[in-house]
Amino acid sequence: MADPKILQTFPNPAPHRDFVIEHTHHEFTSVCPMTGHPDFADITVRYVAGKKCVELKSLKLYFHAYRNEGIFFEAVTNKICDDLGAALAPRSLTIVSDWKARGGFTSRITASFERKSVRRR
Amino acid sequence: MADPKILQTFPNPAPHRDFVIEHTHHEFTSVCPMTGHPDFADITVRYVAGKKCVELKSLKLYFHAYRNEGIFFEAVTNKICDDLGAALAPRSLTIVSDWKARGGFTSRITASFERKSVRRR
Amino acid sequence: MADPKILQTFPNPAPHRDFVIEHTHHEFTSVCPMTGHPDFADITVRYVAGKKCVELKSLKLYFHAYRNEGIFFEAVTNKICDDLGAALAPRSLTIVSDWKARGGFTSRITASFERKSVRRR
Amino acid sequence: MADPKILQTFPNPAPHRDFVIEHTHHEFTSVCPMTGHPDFADITVRYVAGKKCVELKSLKLYFHAYRNEGIFFEAVTNKICDDLGAALAPRSLTIVSDWKARGGFTSRITASFERKSVRRR
Amino acid sequence: MADPKILQTFPNPAPHRDFVIEHTHHEFTSVCPMTGHPDFADITVRYVAGKKCVELKSLKLYFHAYRNEGIFFEAVTNKICDDLGAALAPRSLTIVSDWKARGGFTSRITASFERKSVRRR
Amino acid sequence: MADPKILQTFPNPAPHRDFVIEHTHHEFTSVCPMTGHPDFADITVRYVAGKKCVELKSLKLYFHAYRNEGIFFEAVTNKICDDLGAALAPRSLTIVSDWKARGGFTSRITASFERKSVRRR
């Protein structure tokens, strides 16, 4: 499973204001855990930084690490949200995944990080 | 008529937060009960899961079951809303049906499930 | 002038919830009362039904009845709103007319029906 | 400079409700007062009428009158807003001007009329 | 680094109302400080003027001055926001930068100026 | 039936070369002779003039004259080709009609005039 330690950060260059950073990765691919067929998605990371911003190349490598993972749409979107929330401690964070056509369906999953939403495992 | 027992579910993988799941089926077809001519629609299912998520392949088969049913736009949209509401007990649920051109018209029907909206038959 | 008696209705199939019905007619045409030239529009009828829904084929014939009428953009939009409001007694109703290019202009007129807005003639 | 006396009006055909009228002129052109080069814009007039509606052909001629005027984007948008506000005494009025590419820029100016915003010259 | 003294202003031609001015520059280019590769963006400046408006040609030259600067997406968006905020003392101001594809990503940074957000260096 | 005498011509302004003139009318409407329902089309007239060009306003009025005529797609396209061929004696002439959706179909009819193709009635 993609290791969140791949993610690297740099200091927020403008901590004097709340501003919105949005990165959309157009080349996300993972594998359906039921059929083994590939899935494709656009993944958008939208956040207001706290003290840290995510470094873009490390974010790309983190996404590449899902290439051969078998994982459901709903689960991968929430894992990315959890991992980036833990790495960045952002003021706010939303993950949107837009999945390409599969069996006549397109899908979109949207998850938002909140400080209080710590995972109870 | 499409049997809601076709619908299968799996446990919500992220019950620690409210997140939005949206599936759009681009290949819905049923039959006009007046003329017998085929109708075509995109059907969007948008919901915040409670304890259960709908399994996508079963949702496809449930939609395929309308292929030769004679049913009005307004009625089919509400039946899908009722069936998925009963199967998922979601925190919220909206069904949008976008109907292709018929006699110079396109149509969109939008219905939302509310727990209190139990059908009084 | 188009006779609202053309409009036919059927009982709301889902009176247990408020849901939105939207029909867009892409082939509306009437005549400019000043120049006699044809005008073309998309007309959208968006409403939450009370006890009655408008039958789609009768709505088409009602719109066809404007084909050779000379009437202004603002007036026809309000007449459709008045006629459908009277025929359906809807919980809410909005009419939007989008007029194709005429002398370098496109136009949109938007009118909403309210029970209290009974016409004082 | 375009003379607002060109603008003609007709009585609001539906004073029993607030409805929105929107005209977009796709062929506006004036001249840059600095360089003498032509500028091109789409101008949208969006208003809720009081007792009067603007007659469309007169609006076209009023816009044509700017063809050889040298005037800045910000100034012409506000002048149109002032002139139509004075001519129509509308319940509300907004002017949006969308300027085509000039030196790698596109521009949009949006001005709204309010009764209290009488110009203090 | 781009010198904000390049920016020139002219008096607000319509101080009697709040109106929105929006300029989008489609030809912004700077250099990645990590790799030296060129970056490309659309930069939108949206503001309600106080006493001053930014002169468009000077804004173009100010943007051209970043052509060979190595600077991060987040930093350049905030610097533009700071520089225009200081030059215009606007009633409100937002900068949006839309960055073209880089390594499978597109990015958008959005920063808003507030009078109280004076930089604490 | 539309009278070809409506068509007016003016002298070819450039008889020293063969050049192509193409007019597309986006507002053609006639009536289905089977059902009485309206049909809508874009009609393109593409020709190399001989001694005469068709005057555009008269062409519009000629097309308007079909508004309430019941006529098949194939027949109207050939009648326009015959009428314009007779009126213009062009070096070449092609008529293309693109019909909007009707019963799930769009249609295109393409007819070319040749001097030798005199109608044998």
Place this chain on the structure above:
Amino acid sequence: MADPKILQTFPNPAPHRDFVIEHTHHEFTSVCPMTGHPDFADITVRYVAGKKCVELKSLKLYFHAYRNEGIFFEAVTNKICDDLGAALAPRSLTIVSDWKARGGFTSRITASFERKSVRRR
């Protein structure tokens, strides 16, 4: 299997010239003979008529007759070509079928009728 006897014809209204007739049906659906899943296509019929043209409503009913047939893309395209070739004896005829996404693929099959291509069964 769809019976070609459904197809009806009317006499070519312009036998004095070769002209091209093109009908595109946007609502074709059949069933995959392997999986039983529905397939969707746009089917274009492009032909130069001999003595007969195909009547559009009968063509629609002929296409509807494939709704529950299990048949491959390549086979159905050639069957339509054979059936229309036999019914119309056209001067030329081409069938193009454009199949919607299935397992990450879109497909197009193009077959042309020639008088000499009589099927040797």
Place this chain on the structure above:
Amino acid sequence: MADPKILQTFPNPAPHRDFVIEHTHHEFTSVCPMTGHPDFADITVRYVAGKKCVELKSLKLYFHAYRNEGIFFEAVTNKICDDLGAALAPRSLTIVSDWKARGGFTSRITASFERKSVRRR
């Protein structure tokens, strides 16, 4: 009328090969000689240079000179073709004018220069 002396040229930088130069002006406007209303077009100049290329800024000023001229679509396209043909002595040259909507019509005129097509006035 626009004076072809405005056109300036520079030496063909690559006379060792035939290559194609294509400039499209998106801001052409002239005046209808019948009604006085403005017309708008995209004008494309496509040529293989002989010894001379047209300088782009002078071409812009040449096109601006038509701003207040009353001239027909067919005539202006041929005049531009004649003027550029005379100024450039090109190996080949084609002018295409695409006229915006006027009375429900769009128009395209295409004229090609040939050395032998000297105007016989």
Place this chain on the structure above:
Amino acid sequence: MADPKILQTFPNPAPHRDFVIEHTHHEFTSVCPMTGHPDFADITVRYVAGKKCVELKSLKLYFHAYRNEGIFFEAVTNKICDDLGAALAPRSLTIVSDWKARGGFTSRITASFERKSVRRR
């Protein structure tokens, strides 16, 4: 490397005519042999069958087999052309690969199979 034995065929259902089959796979992905980064392409297979057609599901699995292969754009396109040429012995065959943005570039490779083009290894 993807094994061409994955490819399965079925008999050409219409050997009595030459017809064109075109399948476009929108989800091809392989790996750059230089950098290890993923590449994405649309791959189109266009052919006139001899005695055999390629079975679509086996073609999908054959394409999936490239998922983790390091191979250049030019090489993979030619390998697919060689493999399908050998498996199908088609009357004609063309492979087109359209590669998504990589370092500011998009690429397209087009290779055609000819019986005489047997590889000399």
Place this chain on the structure above:
Amino acid sequence: MADPKILQTFPNPAPHRDFVIEHTHHEFTSVCPMTGHPDFADITVRYVAGKKCVELKSLKLYFHAYRNEGIFFEAVTNKICDDLGAALAPRSLTIVSDWKARGGFTSRITASFERKSVRRR
């Protein structure tokens, strides 16, 4: 001026057939030699390789080298054609440059390399 020695090549992987390679660079920028303002273009390189293919990263660096060069549209297109022709000795080669809007114009220059077209300096 961009040094063609930057260009690197690798052996044609499929010399047994003529196939077409097409790379489009979407981020080309140079400087206008008259005004010093930046110009932007998409540059397409389309060729049939002889013994050598151009390596894509070196092609990117070669294009980046024009970033601060003052050079005309026509000249830069021909220089790229000359440089790639000399470096690759291709069976055929075409360069297309599509220049973004400048003063209301877009431009396209298309140059093809032929072995006989050796530059006579």
